[in-house]
Amino acid sequence: MGINSSSPVTRRIFLGLKVIQHRGQEAAGIAVGNGLKIDHFKGGGLVHEVFDTKRLETLKGNVGIGHIRYSTTGMKTADEAHPILATTSKGDIAVCHNGELVNVKSMREGVEKDASEWGSDTEFVVRILAKELETAPGPLRAISRTLARVKGAYSLVILIGDKLFAARDPHAIRPLCLGKMEDGYVVASETPVLDLLEAEFVRDVKAGEIVEVGKKIARSFEMPRNKYTAHCMFEYVYFSRPDNCLDGSLVYDVRRRIGETLAKEHKIKADVVIPVPDSGRAHAAGYSMESGTPFVEGLIKNRFVERTFILPEQKEREMGVLLKMNPVKSLVEDKRVVLVDDSIIRGTTMTRIIGNLRRAGAKEVHIRIGCPPIRHPCYLGIDMKTREQFIANGRKVNQIGKKIGADSLGYLSIKGLIKAIALPEDRLCLGCLTGEYPVEVDGEKLRRQEKLEGFS
Numbered sequence: 001m002g003i004n005s006s007s008p009v010t011r012r013i014f015l016g017l018k019v020i021q022h023r024g025q026e027a028a029g030i031a032v033g034n035g036l037k038i039d040h041f042k043g044g045g046l047v048h049e050v051f052d053t054k055r056l057e058t059l060k061g062n063v064g065i066g067h068i069r070y071s072t073t074g075m076k077t078a079d080e081a082h083p084i085l086a087t088t089s090k091g092d093i094a095v096c097h098n099g100e101l102v103n104v105k106s107m108r109e110g111v112e113k114d115a116s117e118w119g120s121d122t123e124f125v126v127r128i129l130a131k132e133l134e135t136a137p138g139p140l141r142a143i144s145r146t147l148a149r150v151k152g153a154y155s156l157v158i159l160i161g162d163k164l165f166a167a168r169d170p171h172a173i174r175p176l177c178l179g180k181m182e183d184g185y186v187v188a189s190e191t192p193v194l195d196l197l198e199a200e201f202v203r204d205v206k207a208g209e210i211v212e213v214g215k216k217i218a219r220s221f222e223m224p225r226n227k228y229t230a231h232c233m234f235e236y237v238y239f240s241r242p243d244n245c246l247d248g249s250l251v252y253d254v255r256r257r258i259g260e261t262l263a264k265e266h267k268i269k270a271d272v273v274i275p276v277p278d279s280g281r282a283h284a285a286g287y288s289m290e291s292g293t294p295f296v297e298g299l300i301k302n303r304f305v306e307r308t309f310i311l312p313e314q315k316e317r318e319m320g321v322l323l324k325m326n327p328v329k330s331l332v333e334d335k336r337v338v339l340v341d342d343s344i345i346r347g348t349t350m351t352r353i354i355g356n357l358r359r360a361g362a363k364e365v366h367i368r369i370g371c372p373p374i375r376h377p378c379y380l381g382i383d384m385k386t387r388e389q390f391i392a393n394g395r396k397v398n399q400i401g402k403k404i405g406a407d408s409l410g411y412l413s414i415k416g417l418i419k420a421i422a423l424p425e426d427r428l429c430l431g432c433l434t435g436e437y438p439v440e441v442d443g444e445k446l447r448r449q450e451k452l453e454g455f456s
């Protein structure tokens with residue numbers, strides 16, 4: 001996120017980052033601009049572990065950016081926390097990046113001199129931008145020249161001295177929205193940040209757009225863009241907060257519609273519908289409404305255990321599953337249970353939950369999943385990197401059901417998912433479901449050949 005304001009921004013960035021803490025738990029960082037100089041602090045851990053009041057007071061400025069890290073490439077250490085910084089003759093620069101670039105390897109192999117020493121994909125953006133700033137006629141041109149050379153998923157906030165910019169890749173894969181406050185502008189990955197800051201939602205940053213975010217005005221510049229967007233379907237299914245309004249659709253409503261569709265696609269006679277908390281709650285509410293089966297909170301979540309899916313190490317993830325939730329015996333004993341969750345990745349969490357429900361006395365456990373089977377990796381900002389990790393890889397649905405120990409298993413169809421998101425198929429990325437990606441990835445199928453159009 002980033003803020004440009006006529007009053008100090010550091011505390012507001014700190015609070016905003018807490019709102020989107022679910023997007024990354026490995027590291028946090030804030031940078032503020034003062035003239036040509038940028039001050040920053042970053043470190044490993046949750047936002048409130050990295051920043052205390054004293055630390056926040058050392059960062060003074062009316063323009064700044066902040067980031068919480070969830071790594072998909074590079075090292076899973078605090079060293080690669082954002083913002084990533086560089087010094088140029090035109091002033092300091094700092095960049096925060098949500099997403100993942102796909103052409104780092106080709107840039108490293110000789111296209112960019114010195115690139116063999118560069119670390120994460122975001123460091124490529126920073127290094128190229130630092131070079132472009134030395135020769136380009138102004139920061140905007142430097143940013144557009146930089147972005148013309150990188151490919152993949154990126155929502156960026158960029159500080160160049162005390163100037164703030166935001167940019168979204170030509171497919172708008174990751175989210176980014178713009179809000180107007182009384183004393184300035186804010187850009188953030190999710191709209192609940194705007195709600196917290198009492199900012200009025202202006203709009204989503206468009207595909208292939210750079211926005212110069214001023215204190216009084218936000219000016220738009222368009223880069224080459226694609227005819228079709230490719231918003232990540234997984235943001236709707238799992239990753240975003242349910243109260244986020246994402247590219248025109250409220251995520252909670254999408255998840256509720258997913259649940260309704262699941263109930264139509266996979267009917268079963270049952271006594272109760274139970275969500276896997278918290279990720280399956282809205283899906284289960286929709287399923288319950290459509291099927292008429294009572295919704296009960298049959299699994300109690302330990303609120304102090306982080307989301308297992310984005311804990312960085314497998315061992316930690318497994319421990320997280322054991323700590324995470326416990327069945328309520330009186331709600332499941334002798335019942336036919338429909339258990340609803342957003343998605344299945346490895347299947348380890350689901351297998352354990354089913355086992356726990358049976359131990360608590362459930363008569364039948366039927367699994368309903370609000371996302372079609374994930375069988376292909378994501379190269380665009382979600383940490384799902386190998387086909388081998390997916391339980392659905394090489395297995396039919398009935399085989400998966402057997403493996404996790406379910407009485408029946410039903411996945412939402414791709415058609416049902418698209419309908420629930422309420423955007424046309426050619427505006428969504430479905431790469432991890434179909435194996436066809438919106439950008440060229442080595443060894444993978446391209447969804448369609450596209451030509452970038454429109455350049456100013």
Ligand code: SF4
Nearest residue numbers: 232233378429431432
């Ligand atoms: S491949 Fe899947 S997770 Fe990755 S951007 Fe596309 S839809 Fe999202």
